[in-house]
Amino acid sequence: MQDKDEMRALAKRALAHMDAGTTDQCEDVMRLPIETYIDPDYFRKTYDAIFLAKPLGLALSVELPEPGTYLARKMLGKPLLFTRDKEGQVHLFLNVCRHRGAGLCEEGRGKATRFSCPYHAWTYDSTGRLVGIYGKNTFGMDDTESLGLVELPCAERAGIVWGALTPGIELNIDAWLGDFQAELETLELDSWYLYDQRKLPGPGWRVTMDGYLEAYHHDNVHPDTLSPHTMGNLLVHDTYGPHQRLTMARRNLAELKEIPEDEWNAIEHLRLIHSIFPNMSVSAILGGHCLISQILPGDTPDSTVTIQTIMAAKKPETVEEKEATQAFSEMAKFAVGVEDYPIGNSIQECIPAGANDVFLIGRNELAIQHYQKAVEKYSN
Numbered sequence: 001m002q003d004k005d006e007m008r009a010l011a012k013r014a015l016a017h018m019d020a021g022t023t024d025q026c027e028d029v030m031r032l033p034i035e036t037y038i039d040p041d042y043f044r045k046t047y048d049a050i051f052l053a054k055p056l057g058l059a060l061s062v063e064l065p066e067p068g069t070y071l072a073r074k075m076l077g078k079p080l081l082f083t084r085d086k087e088g089q090v091h092l093f094l095n096v097c098r099h100r101g102a103g104l105c106e107e108g109r110g111k112a113t114r115f116s117c118p119y120h121a122w123t124y125d126s127t128g129r130l131v132g133i134y135g136k137n138t139f140g141m142d143d144t145e146s147l148g149l150v151e152l153p154c155a156e157r158a159g160i161v162w163g164a165l166t167p168g169i170e171l172n173i174d175a176w177l178g179d180f181q182a183e184l185e186t187l188e189l190d191s192w193y194l195y196d197q198r199k200l201p202g203p204g205w206r207v208t209m210d211g212y213l214e215a216y217h218h219d220n221v222h223p224d225t226l227s228p229h230t231m232g233n234l235l236v237h238d239t240y241g242p243h244q245r246l247t248m249a250r251r252n253l254a255e256l257k258e259i260p261e262d263e264w265n266a267i268e269h270l271r272l273i274h275s276i277f278p279n280m281s282v283s284a285i286l287g288g289h290c291l292i293s294q295i296l297p298g299d300t301p302d303s304t305v306t307i308q309t310i311m312a313a314k315k316p317e318t319v320e321e322k323e324a325t326q327a328f329s330e331m332a333k334f335a336v337g338v339e340d341y342p343i344g345n346s347i348q349e350c351i352p353a354g355a356n357d358v359f360l361i362g363r364n365e366l367a368i369q370h371y372q373k374a375v376e377k378y379s380n
């Protein structure tokens with residue numbers, strides 16, 4: 001639950017911008033060298049330093065809703081297996097058998113406490129322990145203790161399963177999130193209903209992320225999807241280390257002027273986007289619905305896959321609730337897949353033409369600036 005006073009203060013900042021035709025800004029226009037968008041060496045350096053070494057929001061707690069559930073999914077080139085054991089503890093493993101390396105569990109979500117390899121039926125439990133070797137007396141190894149699944153560091157906070165993709169690396173999630181953790185907890189993501197999930201191919205990760213971090217393009221690119229609900233080019237910006245909260249104003253913001261301040265339900269007049277560094281965005285676009293985007297860089301600097309998850313505050317039961325949730329789901333798919341990503345692909349395709357040495361990030365695009373500074377900081 002969001003703090004009412006804080007939401008009121010955010011609404012006041014948004015109202016001031018609305019009246020003045022302004023937005024939060026930073027000091028200067030930033031110039032980003034074009035190489036950072038296509039150079040394979042730069043890509044490899046940032047990928048290894050950030051995506052393979054820092055904590056990432058990899059899954060949602062609701063994807064592992066109870067003890068004895070699992071989720072198998074390839075992310076960032078790694079076959080991953082998430083489990084929730086009998087005690088409710090979440091684990092993250094490489095989804096690879098320790099005998100001769102077959103993929104262990106097929107992609108998907110479900111209930112299982114035993115994972116049996118499709119090749120020779122070695123079997124693991126949800127804590128990763130090797131609990132069965134077919135024909136053990138013929139195989140010839142007694143000590144199988146060390147042959148559990150390879151575990152990756154993992155922790156659960158604020159309804160999100162965090163992990164790092166390099167075995168043995170330290171995952172200090174509390175330090176990484178800092179005061180953003182309390183902010184994320186206000187979203188109560190672990191109590192939402194998972195309505196739908198899809199994968200969308202997109203442009204390179206830097207172009208894609210830039211698009212999630214500004215409201216400058218909204219009215220132009222999203223005239224019939226987002227623009228009817230929120231105001232373009234009006235951003236109230238707060239940072240938490242590398243993470244950010246982007247507050248946009250809903251079209252009904254002006255109504256607050258007619259209501260005494262202590263009666264404001266300010267959250268109904270705002271749209272909050274929580275941008276978790278480096279690649280996860282939690283966007284409460286409309287009341288009761290939420291879009292979570294995980295942007296996964298591909299093998300090269302020019303492609304990504306986005307996991308788009310549609311959540312509803314509660315399971316839609318009535319016809320109206322079902323229609324509203326379905327409409328939200330389709331809107332999110334259209335706004336990103338049909339409106340945003342084709343522009344991103346065109347940027348990516350035009351880069352080799354050499355028209356620009358730098359990309360210009362405006363003073364009003366301050367969340368992109370903050371993000372790109374964090375990328376520099378953590379990749380050096």
Ligand code: FES
Pocket residue numbers: 097098099100101102117118119120121122
């Ligand atoms: S590769 Fe898995 S049991 Fe042989």
Ligand SMILES: [Fe+2]
Pocket residue numbers: 211217218221222335340
């Ligand atoms: Fe957009």
